[in-house]
Amino acid sequence: MINQKYTQKxxxxxxxxxxxxxxxxILLITATFLLxxxxxxxxxxxxxxxxxxxxxxxxxxxxxxxxxxETSLNCEETSSEPTTDTPLNNxxxxxxxxxxxxxxxxxxxxxxKNIEPTQENTTAIQETIPETVPSSLPVENDYFNDAVFIxxxxxxxxxxxxxxxxxxAYAHKGLTVETVFTDPVININGSKLSITxxxxxxxxxxxxxxxxxxxxxxxxxxxxxxxxxxLVDEVQSINPNATIYLQSILPVSNEVSSTHDYIKNEKxxxxxxxxxxIAKEKNVHxxxxxxxxxxxxxxxxxxxxxxxxxxxxxxxxxxLEYLKKHAI
Numbered sequence: 001m002i003n004q005k006y007t008q009k010x011x012x013x014x015x016x017x018x019x020x021x022x023x024x025x026i027l028l029i030t031a032t033f034l035l036x037x038x039x040x041x042x043x044x045x046x047x048x049x050x051x052x053x054x055x056x057x058x059x060x061x062x063x064x065x066x067x068x069x070e071t072s073l074n075c076e077e078t079s080s081e082p083t084t085d086t087p088l089n090n091x092x093x094x095x096x097x098x099x100x101x102x103x104x105x106x107x108x109x110x111x112x113k114n115i116e117p118t119q120e121n122t123t124a125i126q127e128t129i130p131e132t133v134p135s136s137l138p139v140e141n142d143y144f145n146d147a148v149f150i151x152x153x154x155x156x157x158x159x160x161x162x163x164x165x166x167x168x169a170y171a172h173k174g175l176t177v178e179t180v181f182t183d184p185v186i187n188i189n190g191s192k193l194s195i196t197x198x199x200x201x202x203x204x205x206x207x208x209x210x211x212x213x214x215x216x217x218x219x220x221x222x223x224x225x226x227x228x229x230x231l232v233d234e235v236q237s238i239n240p241n242a243t244i245y246l247q248s249i250l251p252v253s254n255e256v257s258s259t260h261d262y263i264k265n266e267k268x269x270x271x272x273x274x275x276x277x278i279a280k281e282k283n284v285h286x287x288x289x290x291x292x293x294x295x296x297x298x299x300x301x302x303x304x305x306x307x308x309x310x311x312x313x314x315x316x317x318x319x320l321e322y323l324k325k326h327a328i
Contacts, residue, residue, distance in 0.1 A: 138325045145166040146205040147164075147167045148204045149167060149207075149210075153171070157311055161311075161313040170198055176211060178215075180195040180211070181195075200238055209235075209246050210248075212228075216267050216271060221270075232282045244282075246276075246279045246284060248287065248288045250300065252308050253301070253308035253309075254299045255302070256308035291322075292321070
């Protein structure tokens with residue numbers, strides 16, 4: 001009897017131990033399953049949350065960027081008389097071509113509808129080049145008294161070698177259709193201003209623009225077209241009644257064209273096609289100044305420039321005579 005009771009108790013203890021082991025196994029399996037589900041959720045959903053955050057951040061930046069690009073200068077025009085930068089020394093006219101071959105469109109740059117031309121498009125542009133301002137009896141120097149000349153060091157040299165005392169030279173070494181909006185290079189009443197800012201504080205009726213040789217190394221033709229067009233729009237918004245002349249880019253010597261990394265006369269001719277097309281679209285005047293200084297082969301004569309790029313006095317005078325004979 002005693003042995004039977006003992007056996008029953010022992011059996012009950014065994015059953016309890018077995019039950020506890022089963023419960024532990026079930027709890028362990030359940031915990032493992034829940035942990036697996038949690039890890040699976042993290043792996044699956046976390047990348048989407050990161051992408052959503054990145055997209056939201058990008059949209060925020062894009063919105064801010066668009067607001068910045070749509071903000072225009074609203075400065076009032078004054079009659080303050082500007083002073084130009086110091087002209088180049090006769091013996092120290094240096095090449096001003098900047099290393100801008102790798103320029104990319106910025107986030108705020110909206111590509112122009114005139115996308116980078118193919119060979120076919122380039123040919124079409126050249127075939128539709130409008131005629132330059134027709135030749136006429138030359139005007140006197142005082143015709144330029146209310147004119148502003150925008151350009152790089154070639155324009156600086158032009159002013160150094162010509163007698164246009166009352167015209168204004170808003171020119172600077174290395175200037176481009178990009179930096180006219182950004183670089184403070186013009187001194188007005190002790191303050192350094194960008195070209196477009198200086199124009200807003202200047203009284204003028206004529207604007208001559210010669211830009212492009214520094215931009216030939218840019219990676220995208222469409223950026224040059226877009227920025228040049230923007231400059232014309234800016235001048236027209238500042239003074240809608242001003243006469244605007246877009247001057248062709250002057251050629252370089254055969255030696256420069258054949259040895260320079262990216263300045264080639266063929267490329268200059270292509271860019272002049274773009275400038276002429278902009279003149280046509282914006283209803284402003286195109287001046288093929290290049291024909292005033294080029295040799296029959298289209299290149300700059302060897303004796304025209306000290307470095308194959310910047311004109312000597314004799315050729316700056318030819319440039320001026322051309323402008324005087326092609327005035328509206």
